[in-house]
Amino acid sequence: MGSPIRTASQLLLAALAALSIVPSQAAQLVRIGAAHFPPYTVRPESGADTGLLPQLVEALNRLQSDYQFVLVPTSIPRRFGDLKQGRIDMAIFENPAWDWEKVPHVAVDMGLEDAEIFVAKNQIDGRPARQQSYFSDLSGKHLALFSGYHYAFAHFNAEPQYLVKNYNATLTYSHDSNLLMVLRGRADVALVTRSYLSDYLLRHEEVAHQFLVSERVDQIYHHYAILRPAAAISGEAFQLLLQGLRDNGEMLKIFAPYRIALVPVPHSHAETALPAAD
Structure with missing residues (x-):
């Protein structure tokens, strides 16, 4: 028969060994x-x-x-x-x-x-440069919007059919595409987040001068x-x-x-x- 002290020591060592491989508490x-x-x-x-x-x-x-x-x-x-x-x-x-x-x-x-802002091309076909008043009235303008976003000017209704019917909108899943549509004259106004536009203009400094950025804010x-x-x-x-x-x-x-x-x-x-x- 083994010594009680030896047996207790063996049990203690086994317990310590088990504890050493178990994390104290998982995140x-x-x-x-x-x-x-x-x-x-x-x-x-x-x-x-x-x-x-x-x-x-x-x-x-x-x-x-x-x-x-x-x-x-x-x-x-x-x-x-x-x-x-x-x-x-x-x-x-x-x-x-x-x-x-x-x-x-x-x-x-x-x-x-952050904020949602309007962006247009600042000049079209040699016409006089557009001013901030261009953003005052969206009626009759072709809008480039991000699909699924809720816009204040549209009463936060994100339904595609509503935006297409009431605001002549083209919906995409790319802010880059929407801004390119504006540059190429395929849309009059794009709405983008201020944060995204800041990043875009840093990546595309060569076209920054072609944009008119609104002082009007659609939403904060x-x-x-x-x-x-x-x-x-x-x-x-x-x-x-x-x-x-x-x-x-x-x-x-x-x-x-x-x-x-x-x-x-x-x-x-x-x-x-x-x-x-x-």
Whole structure:
């Protein structure tokens, strides 16, 4: 028969060995929906890790180890369905005017603002240069729009048939295509986000002088994150992480180059929960 002390020592060593191969606590998974919305997210279904959202996710994961943020490809029309069904835990860079009132959610004010602006060609066929008044009245103009986007001038109705019938719109899935349509005279006005236009003009300096950019703003995007109520992370915890990225300068580093403004976040708006509609 073995010694009781030896037996106890062997059991203790076995327990310590078992503990050494088991992680203390796995990070909780948070799945963020990635829908094509340049420059925030660019063709996520292709696996390309480009855009501002992948940069934000990397910064969030570097900041802490309690949560592991991952991107799950979705689409603009499908994202709220994916959120309700639990396929994703969060839709991000959302705006209160974009139809999520009936989706059970927790809203987190990200303290980020972008804008939708009008762009035209500044001169056509030797005619006098266009002025800002060109954007005052859209009637009779051929518009180049991004399919699925909600525009203020169209009362946030994103239905393609409505936009084609009422605003003579051509709908695409590419801001580049819409701007090229304007340059080639195939559309009179394109609507693009200020952030995207800033990036486009840096990439295409040779044509920048051909555009007339509106002082008129179609809408201000005040961005929110929309969390599934059963997500592993609470709205309050996510708000604290975003504040951490503000404090260490990462938010400014990611968004300032695209003219996306960091604005104060009222404490009372840090978390807002709404029930599902009947």
